[in-house]
Amino acid sequence: MLTIKNLTKMYDQNVIFKNLNLTVQEGEVLSIVGPSGIGKTTLIKIMAGLEPANGGEITINNEAISIDGERSDANIGLIFQDFNLFPNFTVMDNITLAPVNVNKVPAEKAKEQALSLLESLGMVDKADLYPYQLSGGQKQRVAIARALAMNPKILAYDEPTSGLDESSTKQVAEVVKTLKSRGVTQVIITHDQFFAEIVSDRIFDFAKEVAR
Template sequence: MLELKGITKKFGGKTILDNINLTVTDGKILTIVGPSGAGKTTLLRCISGLASVDSGQFLLDGKAFDPASNRDNDAVIGVVFQDYQLFPNLTVRQNVTLAPTMVLKQSAKDANEEAERLLKQLDLGDKADLFPYELSGGQKQRVAIVRALAMHPKLLCYDEPTSALDPDLRREVQQIIVKLRDEGITQIVVTHDIPFAEAIADQMLRVEPKN
């Protein structure tokens, strides 16, 4: 369980996040919704350790936790970025196995076996040796999810996972996120897509821009 207590973040004297209190329950989906500029992505960046907070506290399973300074954060909180951030010069398999071998120190054999299992799980078993440019947008999205899952995170975060997808692919991503919840994976989804958020959410946080 992840708890946020009094999380505040400012940029240039402007308060973006103001005293956010939140509990993310294990095995559930939290969606964060709101208009552009409301701080959705900033909150996700703070949770994932990509940005530090000005004040407040994070608790992970009841213990103080600082995402921005935790050396093993990649194995605690995974992030699926809006633009996927796949390495264009690496195959799908190499994209998935790079971090487990370098950060988790998995053997190449174990990392490859895990990659094959996860790729098959998300219907990408025949894409392992392709490069990102050979994939559709929906396939890139799924590879990004597999890459995050390969690190065995306690929490998986998504930044606008449906923003560039057509309705069919949107439904596909929705099904994947719900399936992962059914497997016990805790997830946080930042989105401007309210119907999508309502369809997957166990909890929903609405954020509004600060004046």
């Protein structure tokens, strides 16, 4: 379970959000919705340890995690809006790079895990392709596989359907539902209300929360 208590983020004297509270149950799919520019992406970056907060606390299963922006753990796997795949690496290399170099997983074991993830996402035949050879929906699935390869406790998405066509959006929705059926806790930042409604157990209105 993810618990956020009294989380505050400021840039100089500009308050992005203050005393934000949020709980995500284990295995839940929670979508955080709201207009652009109000701090949704900032929140998810703090959760993933990529940006510091000014106050408050975040716990996962009652264990506090740092909010100083310098965390290197993989408790929360973040899938970026623009995928952030390495263009000069194959799909397989993109997925195995971090497990091998960060978690020190043997290369063959990392490859076996990657193939298993790709198979579960319907992408095993794309293992040797490069990102430029993939559609937007396929890139999104590779990004999801790469995040899952680090065995995160929570999977977080930043605008996963941004720039995707209707077909690719449906593919991403199916992936979210499949992962939910396997008990994966997922947090989704999105401005796509329809997508949020079809994949989520619960929707958190960020604008209403920060206005309190």
